[in-house]
Amino acid sequence: MPMRVLISDPLSQAAVQIFKARGVEADFQPSLGKDKERLAAVIGDYDGLAIRSATKVTADTLAKAGRLKIIGRAGIGVDNVDVAAATARGVIVMNTPFGNSVTTAEHAIALMFALARQIPAADASTQAGKWEKNRFMGVEIAGKTLGIIGCGNIGSIVAARALGLRMRVVAFDPFLSSERAKSLGAEKVELDELLARADFITLHTPLTPQTRNILSAENLSRAQKGVRIVNCARGGLVDEDALCRALDSGHVAGAALDVFSVEPATSSPLFGRENVVCTPHLGASTHEAQEKVALQVAEQMADYLTRGAVANAVNFPSITAEEAPLLRPFVELGAKLGAVLGQIASAGIEKFSITYDGAVAEQKTKAITAAAACGMLRVFLDQVNPVSALHMARERGVMVEEIARAVESDYESLITVRAVTSKDEIAVSGTVFHDGRPRIVRLGEIAVESEFAPSMIYVTNEDKPGFIGRFAGLLGDAGVNIATFALGRDRLGGAAVALVAIDGPAPPATIAALRDLPGVKQATALQF
Numbered sequence: 001m002p003m004r005v006l007i008s009d010p011l012s013q014a015a016v017q018i019f020k021a022r023g024v025e026a027d028f029q030p031s032l033g034k035d036k037e038r039l040a041a042v043i044g045d046y047d048g049l050a051i052r053s054a055t056k057v058t059a060d061t062l063a064k065a066g067r068l069k070i071i072g073r074a075g076i077g078v079d080n081v082d083v084a085a086a087t088a089r090g091v092i093v094m095n096t097p098f099g100n101s102v103t104t105a106e107h108a109i110a111l112m113f114a115l116a117r118q119i120p121a122a123d124a125s126t127q128a129g130k131w132e133k134n135r136f137m138g139v140e141i142a143g144k145t146l147g148i149i150g151c152g153n154i155g156s157i158v159a160a161r162a163l164g165l166r167m168r169v170v171a172f173d174p175f176l177s178s179e180r181a182k183s184l185g186a187e188k189v190e191l192d193e194l195l196a197r198a199d200f201i202t203l204h205t206p207l208t209p210q211t212r213n214i215l216s217a218e219n220l221s222r223a224q225k226g227v228r229i230v231n232c233a234r235g236g237l238v239d240e241d242a243l244c245r246a247l248d249s250g251h252v253a254g255a256a257l258d259v260f261s262v263e264p265a266t267s268s269p270l271f272g273r274e275n276v277v278c279t280p281h282l283g284a285s286t287h288e289a290q291e292k293v294a295l296q297v298a299e300q301m302a303d304y305l306t307r308g309a310v311a312n313a314v315n316f317p318s319i320t321a322e323e324a325p326l327l328r329p330f331v332e333l334g335a336k337l338g339a340v341l342g343q344i345a346s347a348g349i350e351k352f353s354i355t356y357d358g359a360v361a362e363q364k365t366k367a368i369t370a371a372a373a374c375g376m377l378r379v380f381l382d383q384v385n386p387v388s389a390l391h392m393a394r395e396r397g398v399m400v401e402e403i404a405r406a407v408e409s410d411y412e413s414l415i416t417v418r419a420v421t422s423k424d425e426i427a428v429s430g431t432v433f434h435d436g437r438p439r440i441v442r443l444g445e446i447a448v449e450s451e452f453a454p455s456m457i458y459v460t461n462e463d464k465p466g467f468i469g470r471f472a473g474l475l476g477d478a479g480v481n482i483a484t485f486a487l488g489r490d491r492l493g494g495a496a497v498a499l500v501a502i503d504g505p506a507p508p509a510t511i512a513a514l515r516d517l518p519g520v521k522q523a524t525a526l527q528f
């Protein structure tokens with residue numbers, strides 16, 4: 001039976017030709033993705049689903065997709081796909097990480113000019129026959145400072161364009177090395193400095209727990225008076241209510257938004273303001289970019305469906321069918337240990353190392369290393385996959401080291417991941433017992449044994465009487481149910497760690513309150 005792909009969003013028709021040429025049947029139904037029920041009714045007939053951003057692939061949709069093997073996103077963000085549910089069902093999710101970068105960077109620059117010269121309001125006024133020459137006084141771009149939050153593919157292109165416009169560029173990105181910043185012609189700074197110096201701020205990060213509301217009321221208040229903000233990345237990076245208040249007070253002189261916390265955004269308190277420019281998530285919408293991403297996604301999907309080749313998958317490590325059963329639990333362990341490092345790191349990671357002790361050192365450790373680096377990077381980058389993780393780490397100036405030793409330890413196999421940050425060094429070790437389940441067995445130098453749970457809290461504190469009672473009491477008062485509680489310390493009265501599995505994600509307010517408990521040095525919510 002021929003492979004069948006459904007194209008449920010408005011992709012370039014060029015994709016259909018590629019599928020046909022590769023012997024894959026393609027149904028082009030570009031508005032189907034907006035109709036959740038119709039999509040659920042037909043999805044069971046397809047091996048592949050090619051989408052942009054309108055189709056929401058939920059766990060419910062996936063539950064009806066018995067035949068589905070692959071979801072191809074013609075674009076970057078896969079936040080409209082429940083990747084965890086797809087992974088659980090063995091469905092590969094792939095994207096096209098670079099095809100629309102230039103186009104989106106150009107949109108950010110276009111929005112910056114629109115803001116600086118009030119072009120939309122001036123256009124409306126002129127076309128209404130008013131000729132209000134004195135009403136629209138703009139600001140010059142040259143000589144101004146552009147603050148780029150998130151300097152990956154798109155942020156780097158924006159930096160190059162801004163330098164060409166004779167702007168000064170400062171960038172905040174925990175994964176940007178000073179050398180890389182220098183080669184881009186930008187100055188690497190911390191967020192506070194960026195806020196204090198930027199005349200224009202442009203956002204180019206994925207939406208993650210760390211970046212949600214990165215422009216919060218507090219951070220907006222730290223920005224220069226008269227700052228102008230551009231968001232072409234993801235809704236949710238800017239606190240929209242706080243932005244309204246800052247625009248009302250005049251602290252923020254203007255904002256240009258391509259993305260919104262709820263999309264489609266058909267109403268918003270931000271609408272109707274002269275100093276706000278809005279576009280309906282058009283960042284990637286050029287003929288050139290759409291042609292590129294459609295061709296690329298069709299090639300990648302056809303390659304997988306006809307030859308089993310995987311490229312740009314966000315949820316699939318490269319392991320052969322024979323290696324899979326032996327390697328899978330260690331790959332899972334590596335990914336989770338990496339995710340711990342990424343989440344507890346308090347500063348940019350400069351070096352990442354992974355040490356294999358015992359039997360695991362004889363395995364195909366490259367796949368585990370890739371999974372571990374991917375787990376760490378995925379905290380910061382939404383399109384990283386195990387195949388690209390090491391390349392992306394190096395590209396961001398992170399040194400990666402792998403050490404395999406056939407030495408004896410307390411465990412048959414022990415994996416330790418270690419990160420050197422600009423502030424400190426952190427390490428976490430784990431193993432897989434005979435039940436096949438990965439466990440943490442050491443945090444830093446402190447032994448502590450815990451299985452992984454979807455939501456956990458990691459705390460480091462001074463080993464003093466009364467701490468555990470206060471800790472558990474605080475969680476209880478916040479309605480947070482403890483599933484398991486693992487403790488360790490280096491010596492009586494020394495440094496202690498707690499690793500607590502909880503039922504559901506930790507509320508940020510609870511984590512903040514934990515940090516205020518006497519003796520607590522660090523409290524971090526972990527998600528796996």
Ligand SMILES: NC(=O)c1ccc[n+]([C@@H]2O[C@H](COP(=O)([O-])OP(=O)(O)OC[C@H]3O[C@@H](n4cnc5c(N)ncnc54)[C@H](O)[C@@H]3O)[C@@H](O)[C@H]2O)c1
Nearest residue numbers: 077150151152153154173175204205206232233283284380
């Ligand atoms: N508006 C659109 O139509 C459109 C089009 C394409 C991409 N996008 C979005 O633009 C964003 C950037 O895309 P990209 O291809 O440049 O991604 P990228 O992964 O190449 O770059 C993202 C950068 O953000 C940095 N980052 C992560 N967490 C951070 C944090 N807490 N603080 C500061 N920096 C952080 C990463 O280190 C990385 O360098 C994505 O969210 C993507 O979905 C939007």
Ligand SMILES: O=C(O)CC[C@@H](O)C(=O)O
Nearest residue numbers: 052053075076077100284
């Ligand atoms: O497909 C689109 O129009 C938006 C794409 C963009 O948000 C992306 O993440 O690539």
